Amino acid sequence: MSTQTSSSLPHLRQKLLPWSLPVALVVLWQVAAQAGWLSSRVLPAPLDVLKAFWTLAVSGELWRHVLVSAQRALSGFAIGGGLGLLLGLATGSWKRVETLLDTTVQMIRNIPPLALIPLVILWFGIDETAKLFLVSLGVFFPVYINTFHGIRSVDAGLIEMGRSYGLRGWALYRDIILPGALPSILVGVRFSLGFMWVILIVAETISAQEGIGYMTMNAREFLMTDVVLVGILLYALLGKLADLLARTLERVWLQWHPNYQSR
Amino acid sequence: MYFSPEENSEVRAAERVINGAAVKLRGIGKTFGERRVLKGIDLDIRPGEFVAIVGRSGCGKSTLLRLLAGLDAASEGELTIDGSADDVRIMFQDARLLPWKRVIDNVSLGLTPAYRRRAREVLERVGLADRERDWPSQLSGGQRQRIALSRALVHSPRLLLLDEPLGALDALTRIEMQQLIESLWQEQGFTAILVTHDVQEAVALADRVLLIEDGAVALDLDIRLLRPRERASNGFSAYEARILQRVLEAPPIEPSVASHDARTPGIAHISFAI
Structure with missing residues (x-):
């Protein structure tokens, strides 16, 4: 009996160790808030944040905002990422398209999307189109660049082998070029999923009637610091969720890759 | 004792089905920029024959195989394979x-x-x-x-090209692979052309060994040993010694010719270092 506990106990400790610091910090925070060292306007106690979360969740308000934000993020990602993928595939595959487009894309890439906010407001006003445009633009470049790079770095020996085994056109693309570029494309997807939230937060805090950004900005005006914290935590959770999604894609699509083989 | 090539191939034909492709090269040359890698190669390879091509690194043997595979086009001369591109399969190093x-x-x-x-x-x-x-x-x-090898053979090729496929393997695995290739060649009757730097491997497998030197065929030798071949036999060693001697006789390729090797530091570098 004693051997069993002694073998599983270090294992358990190993798993819990990374969480000890965050837990300790939260406990300290709670104690500090209860003792009155921290003003609830600066930083409300964790339990109060949890309570605010619960109230918002029960009333359904929280889910409405989350749904709207997620919709914006995902449709922006679909548009920007889709265009980035298509254009990256085109410039990576055809030298002529690259000569035509790549210089332009590289030039635009160096403009931070957030620097365009004044212009975007002038163009689209402050409605949905502006937010969609900003998210799409931010997501576009990481996907574009990594797709282009991925196509270019496919092992030339494998392409030569494919040709000598009779693969042409679409078959060559499907069996060799696309799978060879996939690891790099997924790096771009993962990067842009993170960037997607950054852009959306800024876009939503500027102007919105719905969404997590609106919820926090609104709460700030009424000095509801607990709701502001709920919003920040929601972004953290959604960011983690997006990362999890990207990792799952990698595990499914790159299972052939020695780096992703679980042992 | 003398065998004419015709007799020789008849003996083999009795043992196995031959459905290999014949290969004919006339005046084949290949130039990369200023460098003439192959010049004026004439060659006739019979259906079902196993030919090994040996030579020092940079002699042009791999280039010749790439021309046969259709991966590169010859700069001059005429190359005929009696079959379509689907009949030719290559196995890389x-x-x-x-x-x-x-x-x-x-x-x-x-x-x-x-x-x-x-x-x-x-x-x-x-x-x-x-x-x-x-x-x-x-x-x-x-x-x-x-x-x-399976990937190449699944297409039932009539000409199998092997570009030093065993070069990176350990000695034991190598011999096993050689035996496997030989038995598959005997079963399926394709024509095989093997590029190798290993003279023993060439003598073990081939009906005929070609030595390429400086872009041209310097030696064309029929190996008249019964299969399966005993590596320890006198006949085997005699062939091996003869080819090896011929390879070593030739001066190594000059650094200026094999410039892509660039192992010898140039004079410019030395003076710079001083």
């Missing part, structure tokens, strides 16, 4: 398996699903039927080359 396809899918590359059974049969023949669901990264170097 690095196995060039697709890492994102399982073993069975690598072997059936370019085949319609109906031919998957054939892929399985060939895998069984090379002794790797139990690894068909594995990823290439899970295999050893020798296993990968056996998969690459």
Whole structure:
């Protein structure tokens, strides 16, 4: 009996160790808030944040905002990422398209999307189109660049082998070029999923009637610091969720890759 | 004792079915920029023949194989293979398996699903039927080359080109692979052209050994030993010694010619260092 506990106990400790610091910090925070060292306007106690979360969740308000934000993020990602993928595939595959487009894309890439906010407001006003445009633009470049790079770095020996085994056109693309570029494309997807939230937060805090950004900005005006914290935590959770999604894609699509083989 | 080439091929024809392709080269040359890698090569290879091409690195033997495979075009001369591009398959030094396809899918590359059974049969023949669901990264170097060989043979080629396929393998795996290639060649009757830097391998496998030196055929020698060949036999050693001696006789290729090797530091570098 004693051997069993002694073998599983270090294992358990190993798993819990990374969480000890965050837990300790939260406990300290709670104690500090209860003792009155921290003003609830600066930083409300964790339990109060949890309570605010619960109230918002029960009333359904929280889910409405989350749904709207997620919709914006995902449709922006679909548009920007889709265009980035298509254009990256085109410039990576055809030298002529690259000569035509790549210089332009590289030039635009160096403009931070957030620097365009004044212009975007002038163009689209402050409605949905502006937010969609900003998210799409931010997501576009990481996907574009990594797709282009991925196509270019496919092992030339494998392409030569494919040709000598009779693969042409679409078959060559499907069996060799696309799978060879996939690891790099997924790096771009993962990067842009993170960037997607950054852009959306800024876009939503500027102007919105719905969404997590609106919820926090609104709460700030009424000095509801607990709701502001709920919003920040929601972004953290959604960011983690997006990362999890990207990792799952990698595990499914790159299972052939020695780096992703679980042992 | 003297065998005419005709008699020789008749003896083999009695042993096995020959459905290999004949290969004919007339005045073949290849130039890369200023460098003439191959010049004026005339060659006739009979259906079902096993030819080994040996020579020092940079002599042009791999270039010749690439021309035969249609991977590069000759700069001059005429090359005829009595068959279509589908009858020719090449096996590279690095196995060039697709890492994102399982073993069975690598072997059936370019085949319609109906031919998957054939892929399985060939895998069984090379002794790797139990690894068909594995990823290439899970295999050893020798296993990968056996998969690459299956991938070539599943198309029933009439001309199989082998570009130093065993160069990176350990001695024991190498001999096993040589035996496997020989027996498959005897069963299927294709024409085989093997580029190798290993003279013993050439004598063990080939009906005929060609030595390429400085872009031209310097020696064309029929190996008249019965199969399976005994490496320890006197006849074997005699052939091996003769070819090796001929290879060593020739001066090494000058650094200026084999400039892509660039192992000898140039004079400019030395003076710079002082």
